[in-house]
Amino acid sequence: MPDPKQTKASPIMADTDIAIVRIAPETSFKNKAYEALKEAILKMDIYATPEPVMLDERALSERLGVSRTPIREAIAMLEQDGFVKTVPRRGIVVVRRSKAEIVDMIRAWAALESMAARLITTTARKKDITALRDFFRDFGPDRLPQDHVEEYSKANIAFHQALISLSESPVLVDLTNDLLLHVRGYRQLTIGRKDRTATSLPEHLGIIEALEARDTELAEKRARDHTLGLAAYVEAHGQELFT
Amino acid sequence: MPDPKQTKASPIMADTDIAIVRIAPETSFKNKAYEALKEAILKMDIYATPEPVMLDERALSERLGVSRTPIREAIAMLEQDGFVKTVPRRGIVVVRRSKAEIVDMIRAWAALESMAARLITTTARKKDITALRDFFRDFGPDRLPQDHVEEYSKANIAFHQALISLSESPVLVDLTNDLLLHVRGYRQLTIGRKDRTATSLPEHLGIIEALEARDTELAEKRARDHTLGLAAYVEAHGQELFT
DNA sequence: CCTAAGTTTTTGGCATGCCAAATACCAGAA
DNA sequence: TTCTGGTATTTGGCATGCCAAAAACTTAGG
Structure with missing residues (x-):
C-alpha cells in the first residue's frame, strides 16, 4: 500500500508486501x-x-x-x-428490559429484516436463497416444530440471521444482531413458544418463496408481518414474563 | 414491595417519595x-x-x-x-466511512423510518401529524427550497427527526439518531443538494398526507421510497465525496 | 424494642506512573 | 548521497492507590 508517510525514499519492493496485512493484534x-x-x-x-x-x-x-x-x-x-x-x-x-421495550425492539427488527428481504430480491443469488430452506429440512408434517421446540428455536434464529446476511448489508446485519442479543434475554419463553411455533414454519417458507420469485414487495411484506407477528405475540402473551 | 433485604423496620412514609427520583448525577x-x-x-x-x-x-x-x-x-x-x-x-x-457504508446506513434509516410511519398511522394524534407541515411553512412556490438550501436542509433533518419521534418508539428514535450522526459527515454536499431538494418537498408532503389519511401501507411506502431515493442519489452522485 | 447519631466499609471515579511495542530520529559506514 | 544500525521518543495498555459519597453496621439513648 502506498503509504504517504514513508520516511524517505521508497525502495522498489513493488507489491511484494501485499497480503501481509498485520499480524494478530493480540486482543487487549x-x-x-x-x-x-x-x-x-x-x-x-x-x-x-x-x-x-x-x-x-x-x-x-x-x-x-x-x-x-x-x-x-x-x-x-x-x-x-x-x-x-x-x-x-x-x-x-x-439492565432489565420491560415488555414494552422488548416489543419495541422486535418492531425495529421487523423493519430491518423487511428491508433485508427487499434487498435480497434484487441482489442475492438464487442458490443462496434456496439454501435458506435447509434450516428447516428436519421439520415437516411428520416431524412438527412444536414437538421439538428447542431445536426449532435454534433453527429459527439461524434462519433469520442467514436471511439478513444475504442482504450483504453490514449495517443491517450488525443492527439486527445487536437487537437480537437484547431480545434473547426473553429466550425459550418467547421465540420458541409452542403455540407460535406452529404458524412460524409456514411463514418462513412463504418468505423464502417470495424471495425466490423476486417479488420485492411481497417479500418485504411477508418478512415484516412475520416479525411484527412475534411482536404482537409478545405484547399479548408477555405477562408471564415479569418486569 | 416485599423487600427481603430491608435492614429493619420500614417506616410509614407511604408513597410520599414518589417522583423524587435522584438528584443530578453530576455527570462524571x-x-x-x-x-x-x-x-x-x-x-x-x-x-x-x-x-x-x-x-x-x-x-x-x-x-x-x-x-x-x-x-x-x-x-x-x-x-x-x-x-x-x-x-x-x-x-x-x-473512522472515515466509504460511500458504500453511507449508502448502507441510509438504507437502514429508510427501513426504520418506514416502520415509524407505519406505527404513526395507528397511534399518533392528528394534530401532531399535521404539525409536521410547520417545518416547511417557509417554503412554497414563491420561496423555493433550492434557493435556500442551507435553511431547507435544517428543516429537512428536523422534519425527519420529528417524524420518527411521533412513532413513540424509543428504539427507532435512538437507532435513527445514531445513523444520522454518521451520515451527517457527508453534510451540505448530500442532504441539502440542490437537484435533490426540488423533489424532496413534495415527497415530504406526500408522506404527511398519507399519515393524515391513516393509510398505513401508503405512508410506509412513501417514507421508505423517499429515503431510499436519497440512498440511490448518494450512490450515483457520491463521486465528488472522496474516500 | 425502637430510634438516631456515629463509625466503618463498600464502591465507582480518577490521577499517576511504568511498560513494551512501534516509530521517528541520527550518526556512521559504504 | 544512500543505506544501516542503533537510540531516543511516542503511544496505547495496564496496575496501583487514594478519594469522597453512600450504604451498612454499631452503639448509645429513650
Missing part, C-alpha cells in the same frame, strides 16, 4: 474483558430474579485476573451497548 | 469527555483531508484538564459507537 485485556462480560451477561437469566443483578468492578478484576482499569473500560463499552448501567456510588446493574 | 468526567469528543468529531470535516485524523490521549487529557483514565473510557465508548478506532501502538483514528 480490555477487549477480552468486554467479550467475557458480555457473554456472561447474555448467559445469565436476568429475568429470573426480582432483585436487579449487580456487578462489582473489584470482584470482576480479581475473577478475570486483571486490574480494574481494563474492566472499567469494558464496562463503559457494555454501557454503550445498553447491557449495563453504572450508577455512581451504588454499583453496576445489568 | 468520563461522560463529559465523551460528549466533548463526540461533538468535536462530528464538528470536524473528516472527509476534507486525505490523511486520517488522529487523536492523542495525552493531548486530549491535557486539553480537557483531566487525566488519561476518563479520556480512555470515553474513547472506548466512542469506539463502540463506531466513531473512532484505536490501533494498538499507533494511535486513535477517527
Whole structure:
C-alpha cells in the first residue's frame, strides 16, 4: 500500500508486501474483558430474579485476573451497548428490559429484516436463497416444530440471521444482531413458544418463496408481518414474563 | 414491595417519595469527555483531508484538564459507537466511512423510518401529524427550497427527526439518531443538494398526507421510497465525496 | 424494642506512573 | 548521497492507590 508517510525514499519492493496485512493484534485485556462480560451477561437469566443483578468492578478484576482499569473500560463499552448501567456510588446493574421495550425492539427488527428481504430480491443469488430452506429440512408434517421446540428455536434464529446476511448489508446485519442479543434475554419463553411455533414454519417458507420469485414487495411484506407477528405475540402473551 | 433485604423496620412514609427520583448525577468526567469528543468529531470535516485524523490521549487529557483514565473510557465508548478506532501502538483514528457504508446506513434509516410511519398511522394524534407541515411553512412556490438550501436542509433533518419521534418508539428514535450522526459527515454536499431538494418537498408532503389519511401501507411506502431515493442519489452522485 | 447519631466499609471515579511495542530520529559506514 | 544500525521518543495498555459519597453496621439513648 502506498503509504504517504514513508520516511524517505521508497525502495522498489513493488507489491511484494501485499497480503501481509498485520499480524494478530493480540486482543487487549480490555477487549477480552468486554467479550467475557458480555457473554456472561447474555448467559445469565436476568429475568429470573426480582432483585436487579449487580456487578462489582473489584470482584470482576480479581475473577478475570486483571486490574480494574481494563474492566472499567469494558464496562463503559457494555454501557454503550445498553447491557449495563453504572450508577455512581451504588454499583453496576445489568439492565432489565420491560415488555414494552422488548416489543419495541422486535418492531425495529421487523423493519430491518423487511428491508433485508427487499434487498435480497434484487441482489442475492438464487442458490443462496434456496439454501435458506435447509434450516428447516428436519421439520415437516411428520416431524412438527412444536414437538421439538428447542431445536426449532435454534433453527429459527439461524434462519433469520442467514436471511439478513444475504442482504450483504453490514449495517443491517450488525443492527439486527445487536437487537437480537437484547431480545434473547426473553429466550425459550418467547421465540420458541409452542403455540407460535406452529404458524412460524409456514411463514418462513412463504418468505423464502417470495424471495425466490423476486417479488420485492411481497417479500418485504411477508418478512415484516412475520416479525411484527412475534411482536404482537409478545405484547399479548408477555405477562408471564415479569418486569 | 416485599423487600427481603430491608435492614429493619420500614417506616410509614407511604408513597410520599414518589417522583423524587435522584438528584443530578453530576455527570462524571468520563461522560463529559465523551460528549466533548463526540461533538468535536462530528464538528470536524473528516472527509476534507486525505490523511486520517488522529487523536492523542495525552493531548486530549491535557486539553480537557483531566487525566488519561476518563479520556480512555470515553474513547472506548466512542469506539463502540463506531466513531473512532484505536490501533494498538499507533494511535486513535477517527473512522472515515466509504460511500458504500453511507449508502448502507441510509438504507437502514429508510427501513426504520418506514416502520415509524407505519406505527404513526395507528397511534399518533392528528394534530401532531399535521404539525409536521410547520417545518416547511417557509417554503412554497414563491420561496423555493433550492434557493435556500442551507435553511431547507435544517428543516429537512428536523422534519425527519420529528417524524420518527411521533412513532413513540424509543428504539427507532435512538437507532435513527445514531445513523444520522454518521451520515451527517457527508453534510451540505448530500442532504441539502440542490437537484435533490426540488423533489424532496413534495415527497415530504406526500408522506404527511398519507399519515393524515391513516393509510398505513401508503405512508410506509412513501417514507421508505423517499429515503431510499436519497440512498440511490448518494450512490450515483457520491463521486465528488472522496474516500 | 425502637430510634438516631456515629463509625466503618463498600464502591465507582480518577490521577499517576511504568511498560513494551512501534516509530521517528541520527550518526556512521559504504 | 544512500543505506544501516542503533537510540531516543511516542503511544496505547495496564496496575496501583487514594478519594469522597453512600450504604451498612454499631452503639448509645429513650
